[in-house]
Amino acid sequence: MFDAVVYIGHGSRCEEGEAQFKRFIESVKEEVASPNQEIAFLELTAPTIAETMEKLIADGAKRFLIVPVLLFSAIQHQLDIPEELRAVQRKYPFISFEISEPFGAHPYMVDLVVKRIGAEKNEKDTAIMLVGGGSSHLRPIQELQQIGKSVEQKLDIPVYTAFLQLGKPSLEETLEFLPYRYKKVYVMPYLLFTGLQLEKIEQIVFSSKDTFVICPNLEFDELMKKTLIKRMEEACDGEDVSGDDEPRQKKGGNYRGRGDSSA
Structure with missing residues (x-):
């Protein structure tokens, strides 16, 4: 341990x-x-x-x-x-x-997005837009898209992803066409907490059409x-960290920390 x-x-x-x-x-x-x-x-x-x-x-x-x-x-x-x-x-x-x-794209994070959006299943003429901060790495872009696909399956509502920077499509690009396709668009900032990025999303969306409904961000x-x-x-190789269960033997015997880990 x-x-x-x-x-x-x-x-x-x-x-x-x-x-x-x-x-x-x-x-x-x-x-x-x-x-x-x-x-x-x-x-x-x-x-x-x-x-x-x-x-x-x-x-x-x-x-x-x-x-x-x-x-x-x-x-x-x-x-x-x-x-x-x-x-x-x-x-x-x-x-x-x-x-x-x-x-990452853990199923609990998908459940949280559904919770924050608060949409009814299969709402007509409605779409969802997840807005991420963006990254120069491909994995964050792909994982947000993966979360979007899972939310789409749960709610049976089209889900789009957009990014503030370093990701395509940009938030501005997505805002240009969604109002002409849907009567209501739920916009969820996929951000951990309040801050400058959240303020920027709100400013950009508020200056657009009234089609958009801004949802709460993740908010821990x-x-x-x-x-x-x-x-x-x-x-911990599956070992319980809450102390509720008896510790299980780790694979290969006792745990050995890896000092060169980069996960």
């Missing part, structure tokens, strides 16, 4: 966004059976990953479960976080770590907590 859990957020200039993140993590901590659980941020907000790791190492932690609280796996998950962890490991070579997967729902805990259990 791990000595400590580190939850890593992106960081935000928006105080309310940062507060939402911290409240969410506190609710997750209550479900996780580990006495050492701390928060760190990639940028914009303290403490940094190195600061949090060094605090826990000083308290005796050697084996870390690293939990990126990110929507999708892109450069932050694949490169930035592992690089910072390896820098700490070079200073403290006796530590090991395992990195869990981000939320209970379904996200369940998803995060599932991702943590996956990183």
Whole structure:
């Protein structure tokens, strides 16, 4: 089992966004059976990953479960976080770590989108648009599209995806044709918390036609907590992390942290 859990957020200039993140993590901590659980941020907000790791190492932690609280796996998950962890490991070579997967296209995230949209199944002359931040990596684009297809199957309503930046089609491009095809379009910002991206989506949509209904963003729902805990259990080879069940033997014997993990 791990000595400590580190939850890593992106960081935000928006105080309310940062507060939402911290409240969410506190609710997750209550479900996780580990006495050492701390928060760190990639940028914009303290403490940094190195600061949090060094605090826990000083308290005796050697084996870390690293939990990126990110929507999708892109450069932050694949490169930035592992690089910072390896820098700490070079200073403290006796530590090991395992990195869990981000939320991704887990079925609970599909359920959350359906919940946030609040549409009736098979509404006539209606469409749904999921708006992501965008990425230079293909995987986040594909996973949001995958979520859209699953929502479409659940509600039997056409679902379109659009992106604020670094993804096609753009939000502006999608807004141009949807009002001429549908009487109502549910717009759901696929974002973790309030902030500049959410404000930009609202400004762009409000300046368009009154066809659009803006839905709440993800807002760290209970379904996200369940998803995060599932991702943590996956990183532990399926071992329960809540302490409700007896620990199961891991594949290949005792757990060995992989210091070179990039998940």
